[in-house]
Amino acid sequence: GENVEQHPSTLSVQEGDSAVIKCTYSDSASNYFPWYKQELGKRPQLIIDIRSNVGEKKDQRIAVTLNKTAKHFSLHITETQPEDSAVYFCAARLIQGAQKLVFGQGTRLTINP
Amino acid sequence: NAGVTQTPKFRILKIGQSMTLQCTQDMNHNYMYWYRQDPGMGLKLIYYSVGAGITDKGEVPNGYNVSRSTTEDFPLRLELAAPSQTSVYFCASSYTPAAFPYNEQFFGPGTRLTVL
Numbered sequence: 680g681e682n683v684e685q686h687p688s689t690l691s692v693q694e695g696d697s698a699v700i701k702c703t704y705s706d707s708a709s710n711y712f713p714w715y716k717q718e719l720g721k722r723p724q725l726i727i728d729i730r731s732n733v734g735e736k737k738d739q740r741i742a743v744t745l746n747k748t749a750k751h752f753s754l755h756i757t758e759t760q761p762e763d764s765a766v767y768f769c770a771a772r773l774i775q776g777a778q779k780l781v782f783g784q785g786t787r788l789t790i791n792p
Numbered sequence: 793n794a795g796v797t798q799t800p801k802f803r804i805l806k807i808g809q810s811m812t813l814q815c816t817q818d819m820n821h822n823y824m825y826w827y828r829q830d831p832g833m834g835l836k837l838i839y840y841s842v843g844a845g846i847t848d849k850g851e852v853p854n855g856y857n858v859s860r861s862t863t864e865d866f867p868l869r870l871e872l873a874a875p876s877q878t879s880v881y882f883c884a885s886s887y888t889p890a891a892f893p894y895n896e897q898f899f900g901p902g903t904r905l906t907v908l
Contacts, residue, residue, distance in 0.1 A: 722902055768834055781851075783834055785833070
């Protein structure tokens with residue numbers, strides 16, 4: 680089955696700097712890769728996702744890149760702000776079939792003012 | 793729309809007790825899921841359902857049972873609670889993937905369960 684590894688587990692950056700979180704996956708058939716943000720005590724919420732037929736996707740200050748050959752994908756946050764502080768989870772899944780998401784272990788991102 | 797709702801928000805159980813975690817969604821989603829999130833860890837899939845009357849096991853199903861008699865409801869049953877089941881439980885739902893280009897899972901607010 681699919682396995683997703685996420686690094687780093689914690690990340691601290693200065694406000695205004697960029698943050699990068701990386702994930703690797705094991706199943707080459709996976710073709711959908713969402714990123715979820717979970718603020719303290721809240722539910723996870725989708726912030727961006729990418730399908731395997733696309734190499735990069737941007738939405739304002741966040742972007743995701745995908746390298747299918749190497750089986751890894753990354754979340755990039757530019758011009759970080761205090762409200763970006765949260766735990767971020769990557770996930771991988773086959774679009775067809777059982778619809779099961781496999782999540783990474785999470786990255787706790789702290790933005791220092 | 794209320795989205796995905798869960799009850800209770802918090803619960804303390806004694807070892808060996810049983811309980812049902814309730815989950816309801818009002819978005820007419822076919823797919824529903826139960827995850828557990830242990831402290832400092834990611835989400836692990838317990839069970840999922842692709843429609844009323846159809847359920848299947850996820851990564852960590854032992855000690856749990858589910859049913860799906862309606863599109864809206866997907867309760868999770870814990871039998872003989874154990875300390876290892878102390879966790880935060882999230883229910884989620886999504887549309888059938890073939891109908892949409894993207895398939896966001898919408899999460900409920902979670903149930904924090906402690907087994908002592």
